[in-house]
Amino acid sequence: MTDSIAVEARHVVKAFGQGDTAVRALDDVSVNIRTGEFFTLLGPSGCGKTTLLRLIAGFEMPSAGAILLEGADITTLPPNKRPVNTVFQSYALFPHLTVAENVGFGLQMLGRPKAEVAATTARMLALVKLEALAGRKTSQLSGGQQQRVALARALAPAPKVLLLDEPLSALDLKLRKEMQIELKRLQLETGITFIFVTHDQEEALTMSDRIGVMSAGKLQQVGTPKDIYNHPVNRFVASFIGESNFLPATREGDRYRLDCGALIAAPAAKAARVTLTVRPEQVRLAAAGDTDAIPATITNLVYFGTDTHCHLALSDGTEVVARLQSPATGDAGLRIGQPVGLRFVPEAIQVLED
Amino acid sequence: MANKGFVISRLPGFNPIAGLVFAGLYLPILILVVYSFNAGRSVASWEGFSLQWYAVAWENDAVKDATIRSLYLAASAAVISTVLATLAALGTTRRKAFGGQTFIYVMINQPLMVPEIVSAVALLIFFAMIKQATGYAGMGYLIAAHSAFCIPFAYLPIRARLEGMDMTLETAAADLYASTWQAFRFVTLPLLLPGIFAGMMLAFVTSLDDVVITVFVKSAGQDTLPTYMLGQIRRQVTAEINAISTVLLALTVLLLTLFFVLTRKKDE
Numbered sequence: 001m002t003d004s005i006a007v008e009a010r011h012v013v014k015a016f017g018q019g020d021t022a023v024r025a026l027d028d029v030s031v032n033i034r035t036g037e038f039f040t041l042l043g044p045s046g047c048g049k050t051t052l053l054r055l056i057a058g059f060e061m062p063s064a065g066a067i068l069l070e071g072a073d074i075t076t077l078p079p080n081k082r083p084v085n086t087v088f089q090s091y092a093l094f095p096h097l098t099v100a101e102n103v104g105f106g107l108q109m110l111g112r113p114k115a116e117v118a119a120t121t122a123r124m125l126a127l128v129k130l131e132a133l134a135g136r137k138t139s140q141l142s143g144g145q146q147q148r149v150a151l152a153r154a155l156a157p158a159p160k161v162l163l164l165d166e167p168l169s170a171l172d173l174k175l176r177k178e179m180q181i182e183l184k185r186l187q188l189e190t191g192i193t194f195i196f197v198t199h200d201q202e203e204a205l206t207m208s209d210r211i212g213v214m215s216a217g218k219l220q221q222v223g224t225p226k227d228i229y230n231h232p233v234n235r236f237v238a239s240f241i242g243e244s245n246f247l248p249a250t251r252e253g254d255r256y257r258l259d260c261g262a263l264i265a266a267p268a269a270k271a272a273r274v275t276l277t278v279r280p281e282q283v284r285l286a287a288a289g290d291t292d293a294i295p296a297t298i299t300n301l302v303y304f305g306t307d308t309h310c311h312l313a314l315s316d317g318t319e320v321v322a323r324l325q326s327p328a329t330g331d332a333g334l335r336i337g338q339p340v341g342l343r344f345v346p347e348a349i350q351v352l353e354d
Numbered sequence: 355m356a357n358k359g360f361v362i363s364r365l366p367g368f369n370p371i372a373g374l375v376f377a378g379l380y381l382p383i384l385i386l387v388v389y390s391f392n393a394g395r396s397v398a399s400w401e402g403f404s405l406q407w408y409a410v411a412w413e414n415d416a417v418k419d420a421t422i423r424s425l426y427l428a429a430s431a432a433v434i435s436t437v438l439a440t441l442a443a444l445g446t447t448r449r450k451a452f453g454g455q456t457f458i459y460v461m462i463n464q465p466l467m468v469p470e471i472v473s474a475v476a477l478l479i480f481f482a483m484i485k486q487a488t489g490y491a492g493m494g495y496l497i498a499a500h501s502a503f504c505i506p507f508a509y510l511p512i513r514a515r516l517e518g519m520d521m522t523l524e525t526a527a528a529d530l531y532a533s534t535w536q537a538f539r540f541v542t543l544p545l546l547l548p549g550i551f552a553g554m555m556l557a558f559v560t561s562l563d564d565v566v567i568t569v570f571v572k573s574a575g576q577d578t579l580p581t582y583m584l585g586q587i588r589r590q591v592t593a594e595i596n597a598i599s600t601v602l603l604a605l606t607v608l609l610l611t612l613f614f615v616l617t618r619k620k621d622e
Binding site for chain 2: 084095110350
């Protein structure tokens with residue numbers, strides 16, 4: 001991976017409809033995607049992630065702003081003039097062509113010599129391990145195989161950027177896990193920049209070099225999976241990626257007073273009224289009445305096998321979830337209604353100002 | 355017994371009514387076909403099996419002439435109307451909805467709704483004016499008239515096929531460096547072909563059995579098979595007519611069967 005920029009979006013706006021009823025699918029989005037990285041656009045449906053992908057592919061034009069590919073402005077270029085290929089959510093394989101003809105389609109349209117088309121097609125089919133099915137019609141393939149054909153077809157013309165629009169969403173869980181590993185391998189082997197769209201946070205965390213979290217047409221945060229998980233910039237990111245506890249608090253000097261009265265240390269913030277967030281696995285239980293532990297009551301216990309979710313209520317009613325590793329005996333000695341104390345791992349507390 | 359809900363075939367009288375309707379639809383045709391093999395002259399009393407009327411029709415130069423003209427006319431009209439209908443179908447489905455879309459749709463299908471006799475009279479007068487001005491009296495008038503009223507028959511199956519097509523395929527073609535023309539040539543057209551053939555067949559069959567417009571538009575000596583048969587029946591009725599009708603029926607059934615095979619949804 002180098003530091004050069006593959007794709008840049010500059011203040012991109014995409015509005016659908018006109019006048020008062022116009023909806024901003026993208027609202028001033030700017031992002032730099034580096035050459036050779038696996039970049040994921042993550043967000044709930046309707047957040048604008050697919051729209052951004054379609055703008056990069058050229059299927060739609062932005063209402064304002066610019067899209068640059070390796071520094072060149074491609075905002076108004078039609079899709080067939082962009083060295084960018086797409087793996088569609090529905091795969092969009094050509095039903096009247098064989099697997100090999102599908103894979104060779106792009107090169108054929110580019111007017112490459114027959115020998116080169118055949119050689120590249122064979123190489124691509126080998127890359128996705130489908131050599132044996134070259135002569136089949138695509139309708140005779142399973143979902144996973146169709147997925148591989150779609151990948152080989154998009155990779156065959158050696159695009160500068162590969163766009164993947166929720167390509168795994170139609171597969172069952174087991175196949176999805178396999179394809180996640182497969183995609184990562186293909187990306188490393190080809191060195192092509194991947195821009196991957198998904199609403200699945202686990203997929204994003206496991207596969208990406210960097211993630212762009214989107215919501216309501218805006219890019220909320222861009223960073224490595226660890227950055228995003230450990231240092232979410234706002235409540236949306238903290239709740240969309242993983243689970244979080246949110247505790248309203250008021251700043252008192254360099255510490256924060258929770259609504260239940262407890263005073264805890266956390267990084268400095270400008271605002272007086274903030275929300276503290278802590279992941280459930282960073283909450284520790286202590287004996288009731290333990291000094292500097294926050295008093296709480298167990299309201300529910302949910303057993304997940306490897307761990308147990310312990311739902312707690314603070315004295316002001318705020319709910320906190322603690323994820324506790326299940327003990328070897330299978331019984332942590334906790335009961336619903338039992339008074340306990342709780343502590344947060346100090347460096348795991350994040351301060352959200354919105 | 356468990357109540358299986360409303361089943362129309364269990365209503366009283368379902369079977370007799372269905373039987374009566376099918377008899378009404380197919381008995382006359384069956385009788386026509388049977389009497390085409392009659393050994394006698396009559397179309398009403400059976401005198402034994404014979405293929406003589408097929409032989410008579412085959413030897414009749416007027417029948418041969420009319421058959422060739424009918425096939426030529428139907429083929430020309432089918433090709434012309436299918437090309438126009440394909441363009442119309444592409445124009446009305448491959449673009450964003452526009453004002454007046456319904457109006458255009460109605461206009462394309464106008465021949466299905468305007469009484470044929472009105473079109474026939476209108477064409478008679480219109481073509482008479484052109485004839486007077488140019489002196490041309492060839493097959494062009496019939497071809498033009500048939501092409502026009504065949505358009506909706508070709509248009510409907512093509513449009514249905516286009517609407518059922520996944521638009522993402524064309525987007526994918528563009529993404530894979532196909533120009534607009536290449537995307538049409540290598541993706542849309544091959545996928546559309548069954549619809550185009552179906553439309554062409556329907557247009558062909560429609561042209562083949564047209565009487566009203568043909569009678570009004572044709573010049574002297576331009577009898578098609580249906581107008582020839584109409585003329586014959588006025589003079590004398592022989593089983594030759596049955597034989598010709600049976601062949602025409604066989605041809606139509608064959609083409610319509612092909613049409614259904616082509617438009618059937620493939621369960622791939």
